Amino acid sequence: MTVSKLATPYMFQNFGAQRWWNGRSQKITTIVVHHAATTNFGAMPSVWRDREASAHYGIGQNGEIRAYVDEENTAWHCGNGNAYSIGIECTNTSGEPNWGVSNATVDALVKLIQEIQSRRGKLQIVGHRDVPGNSTVCPGPSLYPRLQEIRNRVNSGSDTPAPTPTPSKPTNVLTAGAGYSVLSDGKGNHAHLDEYGPTGPKLKIRGWHIANYKHEFIILIDRVTGKEVTRQLAKGVARADVNKAYNTKGNVGFDVTFDLKPLKGKSIVVLMRATNDPKGNTTGGFQDFTETRWYHDIK
């Protein structure tokens, strides 16, 4: 039997009906992150008595971790992906449409995945909606845009909690970047937003991205829907300070503005994409960072 030492077994494989298969037909390669679609942590395993579903772990709003199914068994949480994955349910703090998830839950999720990886080696971390053949909004608009942050934190080996995302006030728009650590993926790629915010009729975004691809695109993402709003090819800007710090060459900086008007009413986060595709898509190789810790509600 394999259960994380961070988890307390809770109604362990005893929901009133067997909602898992014994054993595995494939090697475990993936962690699948879910939102629980409920604010009631305690209800989690008992609802599976009447529903043909289950997951290996659940995390409460305060970060408590419970184990429901042995990792060596196949829980029923993502259809075709069940055989090769471990499913983790994150209890919500609110229902639809936002499906809120607390920072304490995200912090515990990072620690749990780190602990699982310490035993199993590096795993893919995906959202339920990313598993082929699954048509679902899970994990919802609060959790899904944070998956890149979660991957970064898991793989940087750091369990320092991320700062609570805070809309920047007009007074600190151009300096708040110093409060956020550099984004790194553990593979030699790094990025940072130095300046991000409305100035006059424009949204200004200045920063840098180290990743060895031909083009840099700045893509604005609606953090509620997780969908792209608009994108722009960024011209390289010389950043001697960054090149010196990371021992790199070339114009790794960017400095772009977008018109604010079409963004009105949206909550925006910035995706920095280095790519070989001249249109800013992922064809031919790419590397993405999304700065989910810093967003703006555009008025």
Ligand SMILES: [Zn+2]
């Ligand atoms: Zn799900």
